[in-house]
């Protein structure tokens with residue numbers, strides 16, 4: 478699809494779906510607003526830590542036994558590889574490939590989410606931004622092994638080629654029993670959802686990575702997170718939302734670099 482037909486199809490869809498059009502305009506404006514601000518972005522390289530080190534700090538009693546847990550995710554990694562192999566040659570954007578494959582969460586971050594949920598044994602996890610469902614799968618695998626807990630995931634169809642059906646399309650059927658998909662933009666759904674399920678153990682942000690949206694999700698979620706619970710954000714290095722958020726609270730996060738792109742980081746904040 479060339480740029481012009483891409484733009485025209487989005488425009489046509491926005492006219493027939495005015496709610497979606499409004500959301501699209503909001504996200505485009507926020508992205509543009511971020512790009513025109515010339516502030517310097519905090520350099521997370523000064524804070525980054527290896528995955529093993531972060532896990533050992535959080536769960537010192539389990540020192541050294543994380544490789545055993547990694548074995549539990551091998552089936553999930555194979556399942557993910559097969560899913561993405563099947564769609565790799567399909568044209569993007571299309572109904573069967575509504576997101577670029579690069580949207581997908583890095584395996585290291587996925588493994589972190591799995592171990593965290595496996596060991597924390599959460600009752601309630603909330604995430605924003607699902608796409609094909611990689612982060613959801615890692616969390617759901619832990620909930621399934623724990624035999625308890627619910628993952629609430631928020632995402633929406635923001636363009637003509639996206640649909641509710643394709644949100645989390647890669648999540649295996651046997652992991653869906655602990656999953657509830659909330660269909661709508663996070664700015665509308667998160668403030669409605671949280672008071673009905675509060676307190677939560679883990680909040681994970683991976684939706685629209687603009688300063689305004691990240692700040693608003695962090696501020697909305699934080700009061701509902703249990704003491705000792707976690708706020709986690711993917712892609713913290715695009716703007717200063719995560720840095721400003723934890724600095725204001727006088728907290729110190731863990732920062733995990735992604736294997737696939739070492740200048741992109743997962744931010745982990747414990748309450």
Ligand SMILES: C[S@@+](CC[C@H](N)C(=O)[O-])C[C@H]1O[C@@H](n2cnc3c(N)ncnc32)[C@H](O)[C@@H]1O
Nearest residue numbers: 581582606607608611612632662663683684685
């Ligand atoms: C980076 S992808 C998520 C990747 C996913 N967590 C994974 O592990 O593969 C971003 C997702 O956020 C969703 N999204 C973007 N803006 C959103 C918003 N305002 N509210 C909810 N979801 C949003 C997109 O539809 C897309 O599915």
